[in-house]
Amino acid sequence: MKKIEYTKLLQLAKESQNFSYSPYSNFCVGSAILFENGQIVTGCNVENSSYGLSLCAERNAMTTAVTKGLNKPIAIAIVGKPGVPCAPCGACRQFLVEFNYEMDVVLENGLDFKVYKLSTLLPDHFVYKTE
Numbered sequence: 001m002k003k004i005e006y007t008k009l010l011q012l013a014k015e016s017q018n019f020s021y022s023p024y025s026n027f028c029v030g031s032a033i034l035f036e037n038g039q040i041v042t043g044c045n046v047e048n049s050s051y052g053l054s055l056c057a058e059r060n061a062m063t064t065a066v067t068k069g070l071n072k073p074i075a076i077a078i079v080g081k082p083g084v085p086c087a088p089c090g091a092c093r094q095f096l097v098e099f100n101y102e103m104d105v106v107l108e109n110g111l112d113f114k115v116y117k118l119s120t121l122l123p124d125h126f127v128y129k130t131e
Contacts, residue, residue, distance in 0.1 A: 006106045006113055009034055009077035016042035016057070017079055023047060029086060031057040033065060034075040041065040058092040062099065075104035083110050093122040101125070 009032045017030025022045055029045040043061025047054040058078060065071070076096065080086030085107040088096065096103065096118055105116045 005034065006075070006077065006104075006115065009040065009075060009106055010079060010108060010113060012040055012042050013057075013077040013079045016044045016061075018044075020044040020057070021046045024049070024051065027080060029057040029078065029080050031061045031076055031078045033058075033061045033073045035065065035070045036072045036074050037070070039068075039070060041068065041070060056089060056092050058088050059095050062096065071099055073100050073103050075106060077106040077113075079108055083108055085109055085114065087121065090122070093118065094125055097122055097125045 012032035013030040015030065016032060017028050020028035020030065022028050024047050030042065032040055032042045034040050041061050041064050043057045043064060045055065045057045046060060058076060062073070065073070078086050078088060087107060088105065101119050103118045105118055105121060107114050107116070
C-alpha cells in the first residue's frame, strides 16, 4: 500500500476523533478502515457510565461497515493522543481478526506512522472451527 493511502487513512481517523463521546476518560479515539473495494468507513469511541458498555473506535467503524455490506478490510488507522501510537485493545484485535487476520494496522508515531500486521499484534487468536 502506498504511503499516501496511509496518510489519508490517518487524516480521516483524526477527523472522526472529533466526534468521540468520552466524558469519563477524556481520551478521544478515531479510526478509519479501508476496504478492498476502496471504500473507507470511520468510527470513534463512545463511552458509557457503565464503562463495560463503552465502544471502541475500531469496533464502531467495523460494525458500521458491516451494516453497509462491507466485510473485507485491508487496513485500519487508529489515532489517540497526537503523535503517540494508539494500538487497538485486545478486544478490538480479536474482533478485527474475524474479518482479516492480515490487515494492516496504521498508528501515528511522532510526525510519521508505523504499520503492523494484525497477525503480529494478536498471534494466537481465538478461532471457532466448525470442521
